[in-house]
Amino acid sequence: MSDLSLTINGIEVAAREGMTILEAAQSSGIYVPTLCHCPGLTPEGACRICLVKIEKKKKLHPACRTPVEAGMVVITDDAEIEQVRRVTLELILSDHDFNCLLCRKSGTCRLQDLVNRIGFDEHRLDRLDRVAKDLPVDTSNPFFDFNPNKCVQCGICIRTCREIVGVDAIDMAYRGYEIKVSTFGDKPFKESVCVSCGECVERCPVAALIPKKIEYPTREVKTICAYCGVGCGLRLGVRGNTIIGARGDRDNPVNKGELCVRGRFGYKFIHSPDRLTSPIVRAYDPLERQAHGIDETGESSKPVTSPLVKQEGDFVEVTWEQAIKYVASSLDHFKGDQFAAMSSAKCTNEENYLFQKFVRTVMGTNNIDHCARL
Amino acid sequence: MTNSISEIGDAACIFVIGSNATATHPIIGRQISRAIKRGAKLIAADPRRTEMRRMADIWMGHQPGTDVALLNAMARIIIEENLHDADFIEKRCEGFEAFQESIMGPPLSMAETITGIPLEKIASAARTFAESSTATILYAMGITQHSHGTNNVKAVANLALLTGNIGKPSTGVNPLRGQNNVQGACDMGALPNVFTGYQKVDDPKVLKKFEKAWGSKLSPTPGLTLTEVFEAVNSGKVNALYIIGENPVVTEADTGSVQESIAKLDLLIVQDIFLTETAKLADIVLPAASFAEKDGTFTNTERRVQRVRKAIEPVGDSRPDWMIIRDIAKQMGAEGFDFEGPEQIMEEIRELTPSYGGITYERIDQDGLQWPCPDLKHPGTPYFYAEKFTTPSGRGQFTPLEYAPPAEVTSREYPLVLTTRRSTFHYHGTLSRKVDGLNDLRGEEQIEINPVDAASLEVENGETVKVVSRRGAVVAKARISEVTPPGVVSMTFHYPETRTNILTHAALDPIAKIPELKVCAVKIEREIDFGTDYLAWGTGRNR
Numbered sequence: 001m002s003d004l005s006l007t008i009n010g011i012e013v014a015a016r017e018g019m020t021i022l023e024a025a026q027s028s029g030i031y032v033p034t035l036c037h038c039p040g041l042t043p044e045g046a047c048r049i050c051l052v053k054i055e056k057k058k059k060l061h062p063a064c065r066t067p068v069e070a071g072m073v074v075i076t077d078d079a080e081i082e083q084v085r086r087v088t089l090e091l092i093l094s095d096h097d098f099n100c101l102l103c104r105k106s107g108t109c110r111l112q113d114l115v116n117r118i119g120f121d122e123h124r125l126d127r128l129d130r131v132a133k134d135l136p137v138d139t140s141n142p143f144f145d146f147n148p149n150k151c152v153q154c155g156i157c158i159r160t161c162r163e164i165v166g167v168d169a170i171d172m173a174y175r176g177y178e179i180k181v182s183t184f185g186d187k188p189f190k191e192s193v194c195v196s197c198g199e200c201v202e203r204c205p206v207a208a209l210i211p212k213k214i215e216y217p218t219r220e221v222k223t224i225c226a227y228c229g230v231g232c233g234l235r236l237g238v239r240g241n242t243i244i245g246a247r248g249d250r251d252n253p254v255n256k257g258e259l260c261v262r263g264r265f266g267y268k269f270i271h272s273p274d275r276l277t278s279p280i281v282r283a284y285d286p287l288e289r290q291a292h293g294i295d296e297t298g299e300s301s302k303p304v305t306s307p308l309v310k311q312e313g314d315f316v317e318v319t320w321e322q323a324i325k326y327v328a329s330s331l332d333h334f335k336g337d338q339f340a341a342m343s344s345a346k347c348t349n350e351e352n353y354l355f356q357k358f359v360r361t362v363m364g365t366n367n368i369d370h371c372a373r374l
Numbered sequence: 375m376t377n378s379i380s381e382i383g384d385a386a387c388i389f390v391i392g393s394n395a396t397a398t399h400p401i402i403g404r405q406i407s408r409a410i411k412r413g414a415k416l417i418a419a420d421p422r423r424t425e426m427r428r429m430a431d432i433w434m435g436h437q438p439g440t441d442v443a444l445l446n447a448m449a450r451i452i453i454e455e456n457l458h459d460a461d462f463i464e465k466r467c468e469g470f471e472a473f474q475e476s477i478m479g480p481p482l483s484m485a486e487t488i489t490g491i492p493l494e495k496i497a498s499a500a501r502t503f504a505e506s507s508t509a510t511i512l513y514a515m516g517i518t519q520h521s522h523g524t525n526n527v528k529a530v531a532n533l534a535l536l537t538g539n540i541g542k543p544s545t546g547v548n549p550l551r552g553q554n555n556v557q558g559a560c561d562m563g564a565l566p567n568v569f570t571g572y573q574k575v576d577d578p579k580v581l582k583k584f585e586k587a588w589g590s591k592l593s594p595t596p597g598l599t600l601t602e603v604f605e606a607v608n609s610g611k612v613n614a615l616y617i618i619g620e621n622p623v624v625t626e627a628d629t630g631s632v633q634e635s636i637a638k639l640d641l642l643i644v645q646d647i648f649l650t651e652t653a654k655l656a657d658i659v660l661p662a663a664s665f666a667e668k669d670g671t672f673t674n675t676e677r678r679v680q681r682v683r684k685a686i687e688p689v690g691d692s693r694p695d696w697m698i699i700r701d702i703a704k705q706m707g708a709e710g711f712d713f714e715g716p717e718q719i720m721e722e723i724r725e726l727t728p729s730y731g732g733i734t735y736e737r738i739d740q741d742g743l744q745w746p747c748p749d750l751k752h753p754g755t756p757y758f759y760a761e762k763f764t765t766p767s768g769r770g771q772f773t774p775l776e777y778a779p780p781a782e783v784t785s786r787e788y789p790l791v792l793t794t795r796r797s798t799f800h801y802h803g804t805l806s807r808k809v810d811g812l813n814d815l816r817g818e819e820q821i822e823i824n825p826v827d828a829a830s831l832e833v834e835n836g837e838t839v840k841v842v843s844r845r846g847a848v849v850a851k852a853r854i855s856e857v858t859p860p861g862v863v864s865m866t867f868h869y870p871e872t873r874t875n876i877l878t879h880a881a882l883d884p885i886a887k888i889p890e891l892k893v894c895a896v897k898i899e900r901e902i903d904f905g906t907d908y909l910a911w912g913t914g915r916n917r
Contacts, residue, residue, distance in 0.1 A: 142811030166396075166407030166429070195798050196815055197400065221685035224672045226665040227801050229551030230379065230401045231674025231742075236666055236685045243666055243685060253741050254379060254674065260400035261799060261815075262806060267666070269808035270689065274648050276661035277690020315659065320691065324698075327658055328705035330641055334614035337593075340603045343564035344619025344695075345553035346805075348670025348682055350719040351695040352555070352562035353570060354711070355618060358699050361590035362708045366566050366575050366597030367612065370559045372552075373519075373601060373888040374625045 006072035015068045022050055022063040025076060032076050033085065033114055035092075036154035037064045038203050041163055044155050048088045049114065052076045060084060082118070090120045094128040095177075097149050103207050104214050110205035111152060135180070140188035143265045144201045144211050148180045151208035157181060157200035164258065169194040181208070196261040202247070215244040222249055226346060227262040230254060234263060243270050279323035280315035331363065340367035377510065377546035377757040378676045378744065383409045385544040387506030389417045389499075391530070392441065392516020392892075396425040397798040399550050399675075402512070415506060417499045419444060420516060421793055422822075422864055423857050432499045435859055436489040438793050439520055439780035439893045445529035446477045446775060447485035447493075448500040449536055453477075457504035459538030466763070467535050469772035476774030488777060504537045508544040515552065519794075519891040521781040521881040528773040535770045541759035551675035553802070554665075558673030561730070561745070562723070566597035571727035587726055588710055599887040601626070601880065604635040614641040618695060619662065621650040621804055624870050627889035628880040630846045645698060650804055651870050661692035668694035670716045671738065673745070677755070679733050680742035780893040781881035784861070788843065788895035790827065791862045792877060803868035819865060819872035820853040823898070826860040828852065831898055840899040841865070846876035852898075863896065 005014050008025050015024035020043060025032050036047040043065040051060035055073035060081065063074075075081070092111070100106045138146040155172065158181065162168050169192050173182035183192035201209045217237030225232045225246075233252020237245035246267045250257035318326070331339070341359045343352050352370070359368040382388065382405045396403030403425070410416050410429055418426035419434040419441075427433045436444050452458050453474060463470050486493045503509050511534055517526040531547050539545040551557045563570040573580040576594055585592050598606050604626070606612040615636075626632045636642060636655050644656035653659045665672075667688040673679045688694065696716060703711040713719050717735050724730055732747040732754075743754040762768035784791055799816040800806040807813060821841060823833060833839055835854045840847055841863070850865060850872050858864045867874040879894040 142814040163408075163411075164404065166404055190815065195400070196811075221666075221683050222681075223666065223683045223685065224554070224674075224680045226554050226672075226805070228399055229554060229556055229675035230399050231554065231672055231676075231678060231680055232401055233680070238685050241686045251740065252680075254676070254678065254680075255401050258401055258404065261812070262801060265811055266801075266806055266809050268810070269647075269805045270664050270666050270686075272648070272808040274808055275664075275689050275692070276647060276649055276653075276659065277692060278661060279691075280659045280661075282657050320693070320701075323658065323660060324701045324705050327643060327660070327702050330643075330658070331614070331616070331702070332706065334641060337597070338611065338613045340598060340606070340612045340615050342600055342603075342615070342617040342620050342622070343559055345556035345559045346619045346665070347555065347559070347695050348665075348668065348716065349555065349558040349562050349673060349679070349723065350670045350716040351618075351699065352559045352564040353723050354696050354699045354713070354719055356563045356569075357588060357710070358703050358708070359616075360569075360584075360592055361588050361710065362703050362706055364591070364593060366593050366595060367603065368564055368597060369566050369600035369603070370556070370564045371600065371620050371625065372556050372560055372565075373599070373886065374552075374627075374891070 004068065004070040006068055006070065006074060008074045009076055017068075019068050020064055021052060021054075021061070021066050021068055021072075021074055024068050025063065025074075030076060032063050033117055034064060035110060035114060035152060035205060036156060038156045038159070041156065041159040044159065046153065046155050047092070049085055049118075051081060051084055051088075053078065053081060085118050086120060087124075089114055089118050090125050090128065092152050093120060093125060094130045095133050096152070097132045103150070104210050105150075105207035109207065138188050140190035141194070141196055142190075142212070143196055143198060143261075144209055146181075146189060147208055147210065150206050150210075151181055152206055153179060153181070154205060155181075156203050156205065157209055160200045160203050165195070165197055165199050167193060167195055170200070196265070197259065198261065198264045199258065215239065217244055222251075225259070225263040227266060232259060232263050234259070234267075236267065243267055278317045279320055280317050281323065281326060282315055335362075335364050337365045337367060339363045339365055341369075343368060343370040345370050345372065375546065375548040375550070375676045376540060376759065377543065377548055379405065381544040381546075381757065382406060382510060382512070383412070385409060385414055385506075385508050385510040387415045387417065387503055387509035389419075389503055389509060389511045390426055391419040391445075391511065391513050392518075392526075393512055393514035393550055394420065394422070394424040394426070394516075394795060395512065395514070395550060398514065398552075398796045400798065402550060406512075415502050417502060419499075421791075421859065421862055422795065423859065432495065432502060434489075434491045434495060434499060436491055438791050438862060439522075439890075440489045440777070441517055441520070441526045442522065442529045442775055443485050443488040443777040444491065444496065445526075445533055446777065447482055447489070447496050448503065449529075449533055450477045450482060451497050451500040452504045452533075452536055455501065455504075457501065458536045462538030463536070466538075466541070467770040467772060468767060469774070472774045473532060473772035476776060479776070503533070508542065509537060509539045510545050510548060511539075512548045512550055514550045516892060518549070518886070518888055520888075520893065521883055521890040522778050523883040523888045523890075524885040525773075525775050525778070529775055532772055532775070535772055540770065541757070541761075543757055546757060549675070554674070555672040557675060557677060558671070558679070561673055561727070566599055569726070570723060571729045573727075584726065590710070601882055601887045601889055604632050607635040607638055610638075613639060614643075615639055616643045616645075617652060617656075618645045619647070621646075621652045621802070623651040623655065624873060625802055625867060625875060626880070627875055627878040627891050628845050629873055629875040631880070645695060646804075647692065648804055648808065660698055661690065662698065663688035663692045663694045667692070668696070668716070670696070671720065677744045678742040679730070679738055679745060681735065681738055781890050782844075782879045782893065782895050784895045788897045789861070790896050790898065792841070792843065792894050792896040793858075793862060793864050793892050794867055794874060794878065795864050797866050797868060800866070800868040803870065807868060807870075816868075819848075819850040819869045819874065821850040821898075822853050822855050822858045822864040824856060824858050824860045824862070825854055827863070827898075828854045831900060833898065833900055837900075841877060841896050842899060843877035843879075843894055843896045845879070848872050848874060848876055863898065
């Protein structure tokens with residue numbers, strides 16, 4: 001499998017042709033700090049955090065985009081490299097908002113992680129004498145915010161939109177210190193061609209692209225998305241008896257962790273206040289029922305010609321026991337081809353099977369269909 | 375789909391017709407865009423200038439309803455230039471001569487006139503398609519929702535057979551199925567003419583098998599399709615309707631008359647998770663649990679059976695659909711409904727359905743399995759027809775086809791063609807419209823009008839216009855854009871407050887019984903009286 005070997009920090013490491021130094025290091029369990037690297041995207045080498053030393057080569061090289069060579073001798077960590085990384089990090093931090101406690105990303109922030117690992121020199125940072133940016137935050141999108149003040153210009157969002165989603169909604173705009181991630185014409189996200197799929201939000205290492213609300217689930221459930229026929233794997237985040245989030249299931253062979261706007265954010269219908277929570281019938285009145293010859297026990301032989309249907313009036317909540325009896329006794333009068341049923345392409349296979357079995361055996365008709373034609 | 379989703383990425387040529395995959399099936403849309411970056415050629419044909427146009431090598435914006443003319447012309451060019459796979463046709467297919475004869479009839483220039491695409495462009499598409507090592511065809515409702523939808527599909531199949539692009543990886547005839555489990559609902563026999571696994575109800579052998587298994591006398595006559603049911607209601611043949619998880623008042627073609635039919639019913643039972651527009655008309659409404667509240671399986675567009683798992687307890691006093699059906703059946707004294715849970719139901723499905731024979735919850739726990747999967751050792755089937763076709767002779771069947779115009783054509787009074795579409799942000803609407811954020815992104819109907827038509831109608835962007843067809847009228851905001859070509863307007867059908875399907879035409883395909891949702895003639899009126907009539911429009915009553 002491995003067709004070449006190199007030495008990283010004095011350890012002999014096996015690698016394949018075409019791998020980068022970073023991949024070789026990671027595959028053999030050697031940590032190299034990164035910021036703009038994101039698996040699955042073209043390496044950009046923008047952040048200069050992953051710089052490493054290669055014997056017999058001048059300068060430091062970004063591990064994320066330097067291909068391995070047979071016999072290469074690489075050092076990922078020494079005093080000089082650490083010094084360079086520290087300065088690089090200080091430059092990134094120089095205009096960053098330091099108020100981590102109030103930041104939604106705190107705890108999962110990759111910049112925080114780098115500060116913990118690499119550290120910075122406070123005096124030197126003070127001398128850079130730059131204040132945190134104070135650009136307006138784009139809150140136009142209903143699912144996520146874009147805060148350019150927290151952005152570290154790693155470009156992961158841009159590459160995600162280009163390479164994974166294929167929409168190309170964002171790119172770097174302006175020059176020098178003014179450079180920032182922007183939609184076409186610097187319009188709010190909602191007015192741009194952005195499809196709100198949230199793939200960039202999922203990958204943003206800092207709090208620049210961040211969901212409106214972050215909640216951490218107590219457990220996750222592996223399931224399948226209920227929108228279109230692609231059948232993407234979902235992991236629903238659950239807290240108590242509430243679904244609080246959804247993310248793509250990386251183990252699923254169909255979507256391999258990707259999701260669209262409906263899959264990622266559309267789960268919220270589950271807890272919509274409009275959900276039906278109790279069986280309801282129109283004008284459920286015992287007297288009316290008797291007048292129409294419907295008996296709760298279902299023993300009545302009189303056909304129902306107009307079972308409470310033409311009643312103007314509101315729905316009345318009933319118990320499941322009542323509802324089931326009511327349905328059963330009503331359906332008893334409509335057996336055969338005068339009955340028709342529509343099953344649902346939203347329901348499971350098992351439910352569709354059971355329903356067609358019910359229609360065919362109990363109701364005695366083949367009048368069953370679903371929305372395949374619509 | 376005859377083939378798998380992951381194979382799309384490896385195709386040398388992708389032909390997308392009548393599908394706006396980037397909006398309706400975004401994850402497949404991404405596969406297409408990545409395939410192009412890897413060097414695949416994209417041919418796209420759609421009356422609307424969808425996102426596909428930006429990505430396509432060859433873009434064909436044909437007139438709505440002219441797919442057969444376009445596909446036949448491509449086939450003819452392939453034959454005339456001797457680009458067809460004669461070996462494959464000889465060994466694996468039949469009916470080629472009759473097909474060849476049928477398409478050689480009308481002159482090629484006719485295709486140009488009918489479709490509105492220059493002949494050179496059709497020819498270059500035909501050459502690209504035929505000369506690629508592997509070519510896959512993806513289509514969706516843009517092909518099927520026509521009064522000649524079956525012919526459209528057969529025209530697609532002819533093209534695949536002609537070039538030998540079937541029965542191999544990264545080829546095939548691939549309908550992108552709409553709803554999450556529309557494939558599964560078909561597989562499970564929620565269709566009027568077949569039991570599970572497409573076993574025909576009028577086949578005496580099959581009937582006997584199911585009668586024995588279910589211990590019940592069964593009807594040997596195929597039932598009514600959904601689109602025929604409402605006609606049967608009008609004529610008094612059907613008096614009771616039981617609807618699960620569906621909203622025909624919004625999604626059926628010509629919903630105005632659907633609503634009238636529903637009023638004639640003696641009994642309407644609706645089982646849903648929301649009080650839909652249809653449920654509001656019901657006598658009994660049963661609250662169902664959503665996909666997150668029950669166990670089961672969904673079958674996706676590539677025939678992959680995957681596990682759905684219960685994440686939370688049912689919301690409120692709702693119950694999973696299978697439980698409700700089971701309880702009603704048991705209350706009615708039926709036998710064979712003593713199921714404890716979905717896994718037990720799957721065991722019964724397995725026994726009765728050859729293509730699901732090897733599918734157990736244990737086997738599909740992680741990755742799912744693609745049917746046909748006849749036994750417990752079978753690894754599933756990523757693509758069909760590797761050795762033979764499922765026709766009686768085992769050979770691929772060419773179908774002679776001739777172009778026929780849509781059932782409703784434009785006239786002086788109704789000069790525009792309305793074609794329906796879906797938005798990226800919504801699905802049919804019942805679910806996605808309950809999500810505030812999705813409503814925020816696209817909260818109201820927008821009718822796409824080409825600047826040329828907008829100018830002649832003097833309609834401005836964002837202006838509310840009245841859209842009138844022979845069946846009714848709705849109001850919608852105009853969105854002037856070049857996405858629709860001149861003479862064509864386009865609307866979604868996600869919004870019950872703007873019931874687009876009041877306008878659409880319920881002309882049915884004679885075989886598939888699919889309504890012609892993609893073509894109807896409309897006119898746009900500008901002067902709007904915001905008086906009391908405004909309220910009546912939404913209900914479908916024409917002034």
